[in-house]
Amino acid sequence: MREEDRNDIRNLPLFRNMTSPAFDALMHAAYDQVFPAQLELIQQGEVANFLHVMLEGAVELYANWQERDTTMAVVQPVTTFILAACMRDAPYLMSARTLQRSRIVLIPAVDVRAAFARDHGFALAAVQDLSEGYRNLVRHAKNLKLRNARERLGAYLWQRSLDAGGVQGFVLPQEKRLLASYLGMTPESLSRAFKALRDHGVHIDGMRVTITDAAALKALVQPNTLLDTTLNIP
Amino acid sequence: MREEDRNDIRNLPLFRNMTSPAFDALMHAAYDQVFPAQLELIQQGEVANFLHVMLEGAVELYANWQERDTTMAVVQPVTTFILAACMRDAPYLMSARTLQRSRIVLIPAVDVRAAFARDHGFALAAVQDLSEGYRNLVRHAKNLKLRNARERLGAYLWQRSLDAGGVQGFVLPQEKRLLASYLGMTPESLSRAFKALRDHGVHIDGMRVTITDAAALKALVQPNTLLDTTLNIP
């Protein structure tokens, strides 16, 4: 593993407060790997063997049932994912695939749990990580249940614009069909939702979004920190 | 606080592995209260002041936005709720109201966080608690995105029947409009979904559900541990 990556990991909230021996032990057991795009990393139902730490690239977390698929989240560096399954030593509830060529560190779940039992700082950090993950999921569920398709898209765009620093224009970070799935609708519905938002201050041209009337969009969307997630979402 | 309740709390997974001094300190700061039915315990947006431990009764966790409301979960004894907000020292994302007369222990969030920083066993247990909560929420979101209304109701009924020990007949634990909200539909839609399930082995009479053809229901619902939650749901 490159020294630089090791430092990136060390600086993650999850690992920052570990003792050095505990961290070294974890890293010793870890694999640093580069995966090509579109590779299935995890299939839902498998028992959690590794905690994943994203260093570069992007990973989609998705779920399926019968013939249906849905995107649950897009993970971007530098973060960990599927900590909950590792901690519970339980089957993954979501599948994961790379969206781009990605560099990912795999830490055996056994070692994570061991580090965890031994190192108090790590346990505390894990609680913070999980709590934040939990809260983002609550937001996702609330969003799905309380807003309709057009409102979900509007809120999403509003939040991306804020994340980019309150800019008027930005480029969608992922394919539209992925966004559609994340927002809980079909690509066709997404396309129509974009059209419907033209009356509410949003202009779309390919992947480029321009907010032409922030007040109008805000009025429709009623953005709210209790509903809208700030980071790590497609 | 009654000795008996204290023991119930002590035996919760969350508190079981604490040192006795740490537990005693927590309990010393705690309030044991009885609330009448239909009382608003928590309003979303408030900063988390207390960890709640349910001893008796039932509490609804719900969320609202604009004029719309939705039930996120029903909490039953003996469990804790809104641990994540306490840990993050952040605003509640959900509101809570009692459904019945309920006995609840309130532990100041400050003390929880303190116990937490000091007691390793408590931190470990919190991680397990949060992980399980996280996973149940993933299931809830998957359920909403992957199944339609009729399938969600069918899956719910299938799971209640299993929880009751695989019985054919059981009584709905909560009002139908609450169930409808939890399942992400209107009461009218729930009513129609029940009717639609008559063709799939479910008979409903008031609050009494009878599964007349388990195979048919199972075929429709395709129950799946990666989607269906086993406990603590209305």
Add this chain to the structure above:
DNA sequence: CGACTGATTGAAAGTGGTCAACAAAAGTGG
């Protein structure tokens, strides 16, 4: 009993999904 709440039903409207066709991009191979 009468007022109230919750559940059900019907009719109408709306939202989003499906299917099919097409357009636009992106990737592939000569």
Add this chain to the structure above:
DNA sequence: CCACTTTTGTTGACCACTTTCAATCAGTCG
């Protein structure tokens, strides 16, 4: 670099599912 294929996005027509509104019915509680 260009023709070709494949994938992604858009649009229209239609349909299914769900909601809304209104009316009715069934309990519950004072």
